[in-house]
Amino acid sequence: IAGYARNEHGDEALEVFYEMCRSGAKPNDFTFASAITACAGEGAMEEGKAVHANCIKTGVSSDAFARSALITMYMKCGSVEEACKLFEKMPEQNMVSWTAMIAGYMQNGYSEEALSLFQQMQGMGLKCNQFTFASVLSACANLIAIEEGKQMHAHVIKTGFEPAICVANALLTMYAKGKSTDDAVKVFTKMHELDKISWTAMISAYAQNEHGESALQLFREMQLENIMLDESTFASVLGACASLAIAIGRGKQVHAKIIKTGFESSLCVRSALVTMYAKCGSIEEAKQVFDKTPALDLVLWNTMISGYAQHGHGKLALELFEQMKQVALKPD
RNA sequence: GACAAGUGGGUUC
Numbered sequence: 001i002a003g004y005a006r007n008e009h010g011d012e013a014l015e016v017f018y019e020m021c022r023s024g025a026k027p028n029d030f031t032f033a034s035a036i037t038a039c040a041g042e043g044a045m046e047e048g049k050a051v052h053a054n055c056i057k058t059g060v061s062s063d064a065f066a067r068s069a070l071i072t073m074y075m076k077c078g079s080v081e082e083a084c085k086l087f088e089k090m091p092e093q094n095m096v097s098w099t100a101m102i103a104g105y106m107q108n109g110y111s112e113e114a115l116s117l118f119q120q121m122q123g124m125g126l127k128c129n130q131f132t133f134a135s136v137l138s139a140c141a142n143l144i145a146i147e148e149g150k151q152m153h154a155h156v157i158k159t160g161f162e163p164a165i166c167v168a169n170a171l172l173t174m175y176a177k178g179k180s181t182d183d184a185v186k187v188f189t190k191m192h193e194l195d196k197i198s199w200t201a202m203i204s205a206y207a208q209n210e211h212g213e214s215a216l217q218l219f220r221e222m223q224l225e226n227i228m229l230d231e232s233t234f235a236s237v238l239g240a241c242a243s244l245a246i247a248i249g250r251g252k253q254v255h256a257k258i259i260k261t262g263f264e265s266s267l268c269v270r271s272a273l274v275t276m277y278a279k280c281g282s283i284e285e286a287k288q289v290f291d292k293t294p295a296l297d298l299v300l301w302n303t304m305i306s307g308y309a310q311h312g313h314g315k316l317a318l319e320l321f322e323q324m325k326q327v328a329l330k331p332d
Numbered sequence: 333g334a335c336a337a338g339u340g341g342g343u344u345c
Contacts, residue, residue, distance in 0.1 A: 001335080029335095037336070068336045130338070131337055133338090138338090165339075166339040169338095233340090268342035272342045306343060306344065
């Protein structure tokens, strides 16, 4: 159940969970927590609450783990209020529940609150681990609070969490968002172990800081190292192509690779493709990608409208805007 | 021994 839940297979996790319940095997506090994690991944808030009620009814030793998982579920579903209410009511507050709150605040755009909660956590003398620091560093990144991020970096070194891969990835991104490409490179170079997130974060760091060619070079190295690519990688690589406004042929090579690896249906890849084609001078191909997309989301509409607007097609941009409103999508 | 919390990605000249 935990294996499925942690790997974004919430539906299968829940299937196994219910099968377990039917079989008469008795779930323990970890089982319920994992089932709630599965609900979080599925955005199934009501089901998660029901699992928690069931957890209490079953009389496991403690529902503390289930509560931490519930906090995450509420946060993932955007119910920050409910998460707070639950957190305040929790009898035993520990590192995991606090980290869940800090991460949740950060993910929902409340990075200030995340940092202030971290200060409180420190004040109470609660322990922190790599997950806490990764979230706090991401909060600094969101706020582009580089001075604070640097202090946190020092703190992370002092507490021995700098080598943790999730901490290093968050550090790298924090520096990249603060336009400190050199510091981002330092973090990347210092890492003993790199995962797909590290590579993508570094590619994105280059792409966002006017080092598009370095981004593309790193992408080549990443492939030579046989690192698994995913939709985030391609979105970042396309971002590099767009930022360089490279020759359309090179952009098309990336597009071909996307098709070959089966990522062309991803919405974030599609919008990155639209931008790439628009910026590389082929608004027609941008529109083709747009037209081939079955379920357009807000970002794709925005991307195509911006593409037209920025390339001398104001009238088409306005027409598309009208179309967008007709499909009952709310402009932002 | 495993199991609750974590890091990267698309639009905004």
